[in-house]
Amino acid sequence: MLMDFEKHRADRKILSVAFKPEPMRHYADSLNEGIKSRIGKWSGKTFKFYPAIKELTLDLAATSFLGIPWGPEADKVNKAFVDMVQASIGVVRVPLPFTAMGRGAKGRAFLVDYFGKMVPERREGSGEDMFSQICRTRDDDGNYMSVEAIVDHMNFLMMAAHDTITSSITTLVWELARHPEWQDRLREEMLAVAPAGEGVGHNSLGQLEMTEWAFKEALRLVPPVPSFPRRALKDFDYGGYRIPAGASVGVSPAFTHMMEEHWPEPEKFDPMRFSPEVARERHKYAWVPFGGGAHMCLGLHFAYMQAKIFFHHVVTTHRIVVAPGYEPEWQVLPIPRPKDGLTVTFEPL
Ligand code: HEM
Known part of the structure; x- marks a missing residue:
């Protein structure tokens, strides 16, 4: 994101390979598998949703992004990674022991070493994960990306993907809990696409139209960036x-998404704003959760995919419920989240 012009264009082209339909199909399969098994553990429970979805999103990234199974190795990578992100907002800006910056620098050193050692074997292998795809891709002159550049891009991808998806899925869980009628509408659409609890494959994602409008509305109300x-x-x-x-x-985006001239009753949750008839008249840049132009988010289709698969698994098998009168407070920066973690119950249908 901090690159510009020619270098940015060349690296973005290499990274784009990881978002083509074939790899996306593979990620969809691994997302379906991972989400299904985790939701089984949440079923019938009252729990803090935000930390739970954050952990799940990190675990899903271990398989789709890195091609490593869930377990102690993925936990170590996730911890190093979370420490590094925390360091980016640490008050002390030198890596002293016992500070966020100190932990972050240690985390980064671990990840540089970890990814760096794996690059040669990933180039030789046939892994479908993002890391392997990027390792194997060559630029217009036939050269591989350098190990250092791959490590930096993997770190950025993990960072770009996990807090943003965590935040936006949390917003939609909250809105659906407050608007049970929308759970019913989405459930009907979802069941017409795939049976309850089965999730959706990559080829069927386009059929979840209303689910996409609801996710877009969540991104409008609380843009993760x-x-x-x-x-x-x-x-x-x-x-x-x-x-x-x-x-x-x-x-x-947080300001633009609340401009009344583009969004009547801007505070109201109304996914129908994104139906083609209503959306057609709107200014092209009235909705910008993924930015725009040369740097527009590369992973937006991955985000839609994870959200659609997640909500298909949840909404077709559960009712999302919050206690009457519950109003969690939201913290906006660095990434919006409910301060108390958002207490929800997943009631089996
Ligand atoms: C709801 C989820 C997400 C949101 C709201 C989001 C938002 C953004 C925003 C606002 C930008 C900056 C755009 C600009 O400067 O115009 C960005 C860039 C980027 N995002 Fe996302 N993102 C999300 C998910 C993801 C995912 C899942 C991935 C990867 C798997 C990803 C990868 C990237 C990359 C690589 C860039 C840099 C693009 C460039 O500079 O050329 N994002 N994202």
Whole structure:
């Protein structure tokens, strides 16, 4: 995300290989398997949803992204990775012992060593996971990406994917718990696509239209990346202001998604806003949870896929319930989440 122009274009092209239909089919299979087994453990329980989905998303990334099975090895990678992300917002910015930055630097050293050693064998192998795909891809001159670049991209992919999916799925779980009528509507759509508890394969994802609208509405209400920085390349005028080349410019989905001129009753959960008839008239950049332009999120289809598979497993077999009058408080930064973890019950149908 911090690269620009030619280098960015070349690396983005290599990374895109991991999001083509064939690998996506493979990830869908492993997501279905992992989600099904975990939801069995949540069935009939009252639990904190946010930490549970965070753990599941990390575990799913271990298989789809890295091609390593769940277990102690994946746990170690996940811990190193979580420490590294925490360090990015640590107050102390030098890697002293017992600080978030210290743990983060240790985590990063572990991951660099861990991924780095695996690159040669992944190049020779036929793994379908993201890491293997990126290791095997060559640029326009026939060269592999360097080990250092692969390590950095894998770290970024894990970071880009896991907190964002965790946050957006949590938002939709909360909205569905508050709007049981939407659980019924989605369940009907889902059961027409695949039997209860079976999940959906990659080829059927397009049929879950309303589920996609509901997920988009969750991303509108609580965009996982509430704002992101840009820099003006040349002078331009915007909203009556002159912006000089080189100026920092903040783009804020959280603000844009609440603009009444684009979103009537912006606080209301209404997935029908995304039905083609309503969406057709809307400004192209009124909905920007995945950014836009040259850096637009590469993993948005992966995010839709994980969300659709997850909700198919949950909603076709359970009712998502919260206690009457329950109103969790949300923390917005660095990534939106319910402060108390969001207490929900998954009642078997
Ligand atoms: C709901 C989930 C997600 C949200 C809301 C989200 C949001 C974003 C945003 C706002 C950006 C910056 C876009 C810009 O600067 O215009 C971004 C970039 C990116 N995202 Fe996502 N993301 C999500 C999931 C994922 C997943 C699952 C992956 C990978 C599997 C991923 C990979 C990336 C990558 C590689 C970039 C950098 C693209 C570039 O700079 O060319 N994201 N994402």
